[in-house]
Amino acid sequence: MKYEAVIGLEVHAELLTDSKIFCGCSTKFGSEPNTQVCPVCLGLPGTLPVLNKKVVEYAVRAGLALNCTIANFSKMDRKNYFYPDLPKAYQISQYDLPLCSNGYIEIEVEGGTKRIGIKRIHIEEDAGKLLHEGTDGSLVDYNRAGVPLIEIVSEPDISTPEEAYQYLVKLKSILEYTEVSDCKMQEGSLRVDTNVSVRPVGTTDLGTKIELKNLNSFKAVQKALEYEIKRQIKVLEEGGTIVQETRRWNEAKGITEPMRTKEEAHDYRYFPEPDLVPIIVTEEWKEEIRKTLPEMPDAKRERFITQYGLPEYDAKVITSSKKMADFFEKCASNYHSPKIVSNWLMGEFARLLNDTGREIDEVPITPDMLIELLKLVDDNVISGSIAKTVFEEMFFTGKNPQIIVEEKGLRQIADEGELRRIVRKVIEENPKSVEDYKKGKEKALGFLVGQVMKETKGKANPQLTNQLLREELSK
Amino acid sequence: MELYSLTVHELKELLHKREVSAQEVTKSYLERIKEVEPKVDALVTITEEFALERAKVADEMIKKGEAKDLTGIPVIIKDNISTEGIRTTCSSKMLENYIPPYNATVVERLLNEGVVILGKSNLDEFAMGSSTENSAFKITKNPWDLSRVPGGSSGGSAVAVAADEAAFALGSDTGGSIRQPASLCGVVGMKPTYGLVSRYGLVAFASSLDQIGPFTKDVTDCAIVLNAIAGHDPLDSTSVKIEKPDYTSYLKEDIKGFRIGVAKEFFGAGIEEGVKETVEKAIKVFEDLGAEIIDISIPYVEYALPAYYIIASAEASSNLARYDGIRYGHIAKNYEDLVDMYMTSRSEGFGKEVKRRIMLGTYALSSGYYDAYYKKALKVRTLIKNDFERAFEKCDVIVGPTSPTVAFKIGERTNDPLAMYLADIYTVSVNIAGLPAISIPCGLSEGLPVGLQIIGKHFDEGRILNVAYAFEKAYKFDAKPQAIGGER
Numbered sequence A: 001m002k003y004e005a006v007i008g009l010e011v012h013a014e015l016l017t018d019s020k021i022f023c024g025c026s027t028k029f030g031s032e033p034n035t036q037v038c039p040v041c042l043g044l045p046g047t048l049p050v051l052n053k054k055v056v057e058y059a060v061r062a063g064l065a066l067n068c069t070i071a072n073f074s075k076m077d078r079k080n081y082f083y084p085d086l087p088k089a090y091q092i093s094q095y096d097l098p099l100c101s102n103g104y105i106e107i108e109v110e111g112g113t114k115r116i117g118i119k120r121i122h123i124e125e126d127a128g129k130l131l132h133e134g135t136d137g138s139l140v141d142y143n144r145a146g147v148p149l150i151e152i153v154s155e156p157d158i159s160t161p162e163e164a165y166q167y168l169v170k171l172k173s174i175l176e177y178t179e180v181s182d183c184k185m186q187e188g189s190l191r192v193d194t195n196v197s198v199r200p201v202g203t204t205d206l207g208t209k210i211e212l213k214n215l216n217s218f219k220a221v222q223k224a225l226e227y228e229i230k231r232q233i234k235v236l237e238e239g240g241t242i243v244q245e246t247r248r249w250n251e252a253k254g255i256t257e258p259m260r261t262k263e264e265a266h267d268y269r270y271f272p273e274p275d276l277v278p279i280i281v282t283e284e285w286k287e288e289i290r291k292t293l294p295e296m297p298d299a300k301r302e303r304f305i306t307q308y309g310l311p312e313y314d315a316k317v318i319t320s321s322k323k324m325a326d327f328f329e330k331c332a333s334n335y336h337s338p339k340i341v342s343n344w345l346m347g348e349f350a351r352l353l354n355d356t357g358r359e360i361d362e363v364p365i366t367p368d369m370l371i372e373l374l375k376l377v378d379d380n381v382i383s384g385s386i387a388k389t390v391f392e393e394m395f396f397t398g399k400n401p402q403i404i405v406e407e408k409g410l411r412q413i414a415d416e417g418e419l420r421r422i423v424r425k426v427i428e429e430n431p432k433s434v435e436d437y438k439k440g441k442e443k444a445l446g447f448l449v450g451q452v453m454k455e456t457k458g459k460a461n462p463q464l465t466n467q468l469l470r471e472e473l474s475k
Numbered sequence B: 001m002e003l004y005s006l007t008v009h010e011l012k013e014l015l016h017k018r019e020v021s022a023q024e025v026t027k028s029y030l031e032r033i034k035e036v037e038p039k040v041d042a043l044v045t046i047t048e049e050f051a052l053e054r055a056k057v058a059d060e061m062i063k064k065g066e067a068k069d070l071t072g073i074p075v076i077i078k079d080n081i082s083t084e085g086i087r088t089t090c091s092s093k094m095l096e097n098y099i100p101p102y103n104a105t106v107v108e109r110l111l112n113e114g115v116v117i118l119g120k121s122n123l124d125e126f127a128m129g130s131s132t133e134n135s136a137f138k139i140t141k142n143p144w145d146l147s148r149v150p151g152g153s154s155g156g157s158a159v160a161v162a163a164d165e166a167a168f169a170l171g172s173d174t175g176g177s178i179r180q181p182a183s184l185c186g187v188v189g190m191k192p193t194y195g196l197v198s199r200y201g202l203v204a205f206a207s208s209l210d211q212i213g214p215f216t217k218d219v220t221d222c223a224i225v226l227n228a229i230a231g232h233d234p235l236d237s238t239s240v241k242i243e244k245p246d247y248t249s250y251l252k253e254d255i256k257g258f259r260i261g262v263a264k265e266f267f268g269a270g271i272e273e274g275v276k277e278t279v280e281k282a283i284k285v286f287e288d289l290g291a292e293i294i295d296i297s298i299p300y301v302e303y304a305l306p307a308y309y310i311i312a313s314a315e316a317s318s319n320l321a322r323y324d325g326i327r328y329g330h331i332a333k334n335y336e337d338l339v340d341m342y343m344t345s346r347s348e349g350f351g352k353e354v355k356r357r358i359m360l361g362t363y364a365l366s367s368g369y370y371d372a373y374y375k376k377a378l379k380v381r382t383l384i385k386n387d388f389e390r391a392f393e394k395c396d397v398i399v400g401p402t403s404p405t406v407a408f409k410i411g412e413r414t415n416d417p418l419a420m421y422l423a424d425i426y427t428v429s430v431n432i433a434g435l436p437a438i439s440i441p442c443g444l445s446e447g448l449p450v451g452l453q454i455i456g457k458h459f460d461e462g463r464i465l466n467v468a469y470a471f472e473k474a475y476k477f478d479a480k481p482q483a484i485g486g487e488r
């Protein structure tokens, strides 16, 4: 029997508002514990929430960018449960009347695009953070309590782990483009939960749903889903049944494991939040927010293809991140070859960002600096391979490329006399290769070029080296 | 005549004319508290030092010519209203040592007026009760008969005013908690329209019903205090942005042509004959003043009490969930794990009635029961609102008894929660509909005060004050509680 998977994704994104959702406290990340708190977000007796209008605005902007219907009337509700990170013992969230609903995202699949439905987007407050330090109990940091979140719930339209991955990449890029969230998974400003069930192809009844947690990257989501789908199919094929449960992705072992939580059905006893009034989004306000929407990734990609002549693949990779796209555009508008810029962004730059886990705006390289580097190559001041060394130095130190070249003496040897002397020395020291070359082994020339580069620490002008070697060898 | 027996407006005149100083007034009250407090047990905390300090500030204000209506006037605040640096216990073991780091908006407004805070008054734990017997600390006694309850939950505040421990007091009213004790203690108590007075800093019992209001010795004082505490507060989303009138401008004796509604539902089973007769006499007073008495009906009011206990308890079950002992409040000494810590701390910290309501409310919100209880109660709420709206098409105010009985004996109803809940039968519908209402003394029955409730349209406090003032002038209620003694 063949099986297919039904996957749903729930994404929590922290909104980039300056202050929290119900009080004036700062939302800044990484401050000393419990320094961004007040009576309201600590839930002290008698305090009341006041909804931050910016939160509604940001959520509506995300909703519009994700093609949602915006409710002109919605409300907040209380979700009741006990946990030390939740100061009021209820989370103010939205239950039956979310702010946005019925949206979609288009992702690329084999043979075209696929539309993944977005069931709803609602606003809610984040909880604090439990810090397990030492053995004597836990500590709680409430800085995060009350930071605004949107929860984006997909329809179960996703059928493969690859589609789930594509959906997340696209969603992240849209949220970044609209500047409602910085989507940093490592800082917890983007969190993903997923649920998956399998069923025989051709049937319509949904199988038993398994929820997956502890997914720290989009790749982890994909891998966890791949594992989980295989596991479920195996259980069914062996005549077993799937038990509804929450499983945890174990990144190190590459498997999902049952979470060791007490199996208790949660009854959140949702009811309308009596301390807040309904949220009214008028048609005018909605249109005002719509006007602030920037160019979306798909539109930008098309434009990059036509305006800068980028290949489709390059345009897609570069526009997947707004910061990358902005960086590209700043370079491309001041440089003769957009394709060379895109090669650098997708090559060295992407590699170093990936290796260091940093974002493009967290490194000290500016578009002007990159252009300067490219011009040094164009003007034969340095070679392409030396440029990579210089770039790495720029990446970590933020130093100007010109200065790096001078400080490290990386300027290309293009002086014919000097280079000829080195070429002669190499020929003298490698009689075997010279002989091979003369016997017609072209490969031997490559070896000799390499020896010249070694001798000059890579600074020899490659064309000139080639030319001089051939001249000397033919003597 | 002692200073402590004067009204706010009488004291104000003496203070403004600088015939007495705020410090003298304050000392007079502090003496009075020492004298009667052992008999009535109305206060949880007495803030003598802070009071004298505030009195000095008030005298400064007066000296500089910056005196306001309430400058130098001594007040007692119900102990579920947050006071910065002064413990706010809600008369619960849970918050016995809790000191708020901020002031409730009403307290902030009163302090800006230059009031002198004398202390915090006793209440039924977390404002749940109708007799002030549910306090974790003490049972407050009715100054008219020390063997009787003062009503509740703001019993301490009502007694503080009735026994001259303060010139006025603040209470909170969720289902009658200002009006019913005002009625049982023979003072004036008002529950303003939901949204007129900020709830910021009032420790929540039932958020959609709670409202802060004044206890005073007469109707004029009620208008003066309302002027000080009413008005929009950006910290409370449910506080309404309206143009606030000068409530004292409504203090007129003329009510000729006013249409006064009398609903038969407010004279139903359970009403004491003495209460009924006293209220009927009061209605006759309105007739003599030239008002038109109109029979009206509020049929759904019979469902008000069950709807109230579902809505209020549901909200309370959520509002009181934050008392888990982790950040403040009572925490168990010994516990096994997190769940055990929650259970033990809460079992030890809350009293019987609070636990009863938390259970009731949790049940009403549980999946499978939500529709049958909470949702249905909300529907009843809408029906009652509609009933009142229809009634107010025919009349300007509705009058009736505040409580079906006079003050009952201490202990009489403690083992019968349903009998206790009936004490609020005439008051809860007003909270459910979010309307304003006042209770003013209208006579004695068996030597105990009877309260007249006057209910108005939303934000029509002015009209209520007008009617109440006219009654007060025409019918002088000058009986004083005799059980506590002292020069009056």
Ligand SMILES: [Zn+2]
Pocket: A020, A023, A024, A025, A036, A037, A038, A039, A040, A041, A042, A146
């Ligand atoms: Zn805060």
